[in-house]
Amino acid sequence: MTGNSEQYRIRQQPYYRPMGDEVDLFSAAYAARMPIMLKGPTGCGKTRFIEHMAWKLDRPLITVACNEDMTASDLVGRFLLDASGTRWQDGPLTTAARIGAICYLDEVVEARQDTTVVIHPLTDHRRALPLDKKAELVDAHPDFQLVISYNPGYQNLLKDLKQSTKQRFGALDFHYPDTEAEAEIVCHEAGIDQAMAEKLVQIAHRARNLKGHGLDEGISTRLLVYAGQLINKGIEPRVACQMTLVRPLTDDEDMRDTLNAAVATFF
Numbered sequence: 001m002t003g004n005s006e007q008y009r010i011r012q013q014p015y016y017r018p019m020g021d022e023v024d025l026f027s028a029a030y031a032a033r034m035p036i037m038l039k040g041p042t043g044c045g046k047t048r049f050i051e052h053m054a055w056k057l058d059r060p061l062i063t064v065a066c067n068e069d070m071t072a073s074d075l076v077g078r079f080l081l082d083a084s085g086t087r088w089q090d091g092p093l094t095t096a097a098r099i100g101a102i103c104y105l106d107e108v109v110e111a112r113q114d115t116t117v118v119i120h121p122l123t124d125h126r127r128a129l130p131l132d133k134k135a136e137l138v139d140a141h142p143d144f145q146l147v148i149s150y151n152p153g154y155q156n157l158l159k160d161l162k163q164s165t166k167q168r169f170g171a172l173d174f175h176y177p178d179t180e181a182e183a184e185i186v187c188h189e190a191g192i193d194q195a196m197a198e199k200l201v202q203i204a205h206r207a208r209n210l211k212g213h214g215l216d217e218g219i220s221t222r223l224l225v226y227a228g229q230l231i232n233k234g235i236e237p238r239v240a241c242q243m244t245l246v247r248p249l250t251d252d253e254d255m256r257d258t259l260n261a262a263v264a265t266f267f
């Protein structure tokens with residue numbers, strides 16, 4: 001990664017509909033350069049929120065999608081071989097620490113614990129990142145902040161953050177928005193009218209009640225936006241809902257019937 005912070009700037013205001021005082025809380029946490037954990041189910045606005053906050057705070061944003069194959073080198077960097085010999089290449093975490101970006105580690109729980117611990121020295125008073133292979137200690141830029149996302153409930157005992165990692169972060173809880181806010185979001189994102197958006201939200205409410213009763217997860221705001229986008233393109237609402245609110249969620253025929261019935265109440 002290169003160290004040019006301009007390429008990580010968010011130039012246009014990302015639309016974000018606040019749910020409560022999270023914008024103020026995050027701003028205060030940023031002022032203290034406190035590492036923050038965004039907790040909440042899939043598709044509820046965590047990524048949109050951090051994009052909005054990076055724009056608002058005028059910081060570059062570097063996002064890393066974490067997965068279980070990710071190594072510490074993928075975060076901090078590695079030596080590469082090229083025609084002129086070996087050359088060090090910073091990883092995204094190192095770049096963020098150098099340029100003073102907000103570094104967003106998405107789904108950090110997916111990473112192995114030996115990978116996760118590399119963030120520890122950045123998240124305490126040291127605010128430094130040791131590049132062991134290069135024998136360099138990178139002091140974080142004063143504007144650097146670390147943010148991670150975490151989907152509660154998807155973890156098992158073997159796959160969770162250690163307490164010593166968790167307790168390095170302040171946390172904000174995210175939930176699906178209330179009816180009015182969610183309809184507003186779906187209207188805005190999909191370009192459909194309020195009445196149509198409210199129907200989609202009502203369907204989601206029914207499905208969310210099925211969580212733990214045959215569904216692992218309710219219909220996310222993201223899927224409602226998808227449904228709205230298809231409807232906006234002229235797809236018949238019932239078909240749009242099938243495609244976006246029913247099929248992605250479950251393969252169980254009974255559960256699909258139940259969801260289809262919820263759709264049929266409104267369309």
Ligand SMILES: Nc1ncnc2c1ncn2[C@@H]1O[C@H](COP(=O)(O)OP(=O)(O)OP(=O)(O)O)[C@@H](O)[C@H]1O
Binds near residue numbers: 045189221222
């Ligand atoms: N509060 C909100 N304001 C504006 N848009 C929102 C909001 N919440 C959700 N959305 C919409 O829902 C979509 C999905 O949200 P987002 O990508 O932020 O989810 P996420 O919480 O990061 O999910 P995941 O855990 O799967 O990464 C966004 O692209 C946006 O259209």
Ligand SMILES: [Mg+2]
Binds near residue numbers: 046047048106
């Ligand atoms: Mg996300």
